[in-house]
Structure formats: C-alpha cells, structure tokens
Amino acid sequence: MPFKKLHAHIQERMIFQSIEEPTSFQSKSIPVIKSGANVYCIAPKGSGKTTTLILTILQKLKCEAIGNAPRAVVLVENKEKALALYRTFLDYTKQTSLRVYVGYEQLHIDVQKSEIFEGIDILITTPKSMNKLFLLNGVSTSQLKLLSIDDAEFLIQKSEYDAIMSITQSILKCQYVLYTEKMHPRLKRFEEYFMERARLIEIKK
Structure with a gap:
C-alpha cells in the first residue's frame, strides 16, 4: 500500500485525518x-x-527543514487557491520542522522577498508571482527538488503559460508533477520543454 511506504510522520497524519486506504x-x-x-x-x-x-x-x-532555499514549489491559479492549499499543508506539517510559505500577486513583492530570504522549505505561489520573484532575484532554485502544479488547467491561458515557460527556463534541474482533470494540447506541449520523458497516470471517471 502506498501509505505504508511513506515517511512515518505522513502515516501518522493520515491516521489523524482518518484516511486509511x-x-x-x-x-x-x-x-x-x-x-x-x-x-x-x-x-x-x-x-x-x-x-x-x-x-x-x-x-x-523527508518531513524536515534543511537550509534556506525552497526545495519544493507548488504553483496554483490564484490567491484564493494558494491560501486554501497553504492551510491544508499546515494540517500535514504539524509536528515537523518544515517551513511552508505562501505568496501571491496581491502581496507586495518586497515583503515576499524578505520573508523567503529568512528560510523556507515549501513555496506555494502563482506563476506570475513566482516569475516576478525570479526577475528580482527574490528566490533561489539551487536546492529545488520538486515543482508541482495543482489544477493545471489554468496554464492554458496565455499569460499563465508564458509565466510557467519563463520559470522553468530558469530552473536547472528538478522533478515536475502536473495535476489536472483533463489533458489539454497546451499542457501536453510541456513535454517538449520541461516535462521530458514524462509518465502519464490517468484515472477515468
């Protein structure tokens, strides 16, 4: 079972959340x-x-804080989704040293830069906000291991598509995981850029 092969803390949180299978x-x-x-x-x-x-x-x-630069980034569509996901993350990171930070376009970029500089492990933000941080040297991806995109359908919009392309061109190496309800040709096109040799996991309704 996948849960039984995960970190002990994750298994404990799953039990606490009453998720058994x-x-x-x-x-x-x-x-x-x-x-x-x-x-x-x-x-x-x-x-x-x-x-x-x-x-x-x-x-x-591994459910523990290391260094100062983010090791995982989660991109979402907007502020509301960023904050909702942040709150959910906090339910799972209790009793760990992991530092989760949430940013979005409405939060002043200088505030984000200074708070990220203090040290974080997981960054939840929007593509546009992340791209702006890159342009202002406000975030390092030197330690980045995993970039996940939640409900990725929004990336078919031109401005969001352009932002993710700019972001991924600035990352030397990491794992990408894209979550969506349905595949769109624009999402499939990412294979030509940063989703090299991507595996496809699909569950039908």
Whole structure:
C-alpha cells in the first residue's frame, strides 16, 4: 500500500485525518512520483490529487527543514487557491520542522522577498508571482527538488503559460508533477520543454 511506504510522520497524519486506504489514483500515482519521474497526473475531482501532491512533497523533503532555499514549489491559479492549499499543508506539517510559505500577486513583492530570504522549505505561489520573484532575484532554485502544479488547467491561458515557460527556463534541474482533470494540447506541449520523458497516470471517471 502506498501509505505504508511513506515517511512515518505522513502515516501518522493520515491516521489523524482518518484516511486509511489510498484512492485508486493515489495507488497508481504515488509510487511513480516517488520514483523521481516527471508525471502528468490526470484524474477527476475527488480522486485525491491535492492530497497526493502534499504527501509526495513531504516524502521528498523527508518531513524536515534543511537550509534556506525552497526545495519544493507548488504553483496554483490564484490567491484564493494558494491560501486554501497553504492551510491544508499546515494540517500535514504539524509536528515537523518544515517551513511552508505562501505568496501571491496581491502581496507586495518586497515583503515576499524578505520573508523567503529568512528560510523556507515549501513555496506555494502563482506563476506570475513566482516569475516576478525570479526577475528580482527574490528566490533561489539551487536546492529545488520538486515543482508541482495543482489544477493545471489554468496554464492554458496565455499569460499563465508564458509565466510557467519563463520559470522553468530558469530552473536547472528538478522533478515536475502536473495535476489536472483533463489533458489539454497546451499542457501536453510541456513535454517538449520541461516535462521530458514524462509518465502519464490517468484515472477515468
């Protein structure tokens, strides 16, 4: 079972959340993501995509803080989704040393830069905000291990698409995991750029 092969803290949090058995999507996706491959995760709402995103990041970071630069980045569509995901992450990172930070376009970029500089492990933000941080040298990706994109359909919009392309061109090496309800030709096109040799995990309705 995927949960039983995860870090002990994650297993404890799953019990606390009263989640005993993985969904079909989680059973298929977690081992592939753990392998380090780039992955397209396609599944309907309610399949456990967001929980999978959180669990695999915690597993990758071994549930402990290291250094100052983010080792995992999660990109979401907007401020509301960023804050909601941040609150969910906090439920899973309790009793760990992991530092989770949330940023978004409405938060002044200088505030984000100074707070990130103090040291974080997981950065939750939007593509536009992340791109702006890059342009102002406000975030380092030297330690980045995993970049996940939640509900990635929003990336088909030109401004968001351009932002993710700019971001990934600035990252030397990391694992990419993209979660979406359905594949779109624009998302598939990422294989030509940063989703090299991506695995495809798909669960039908």
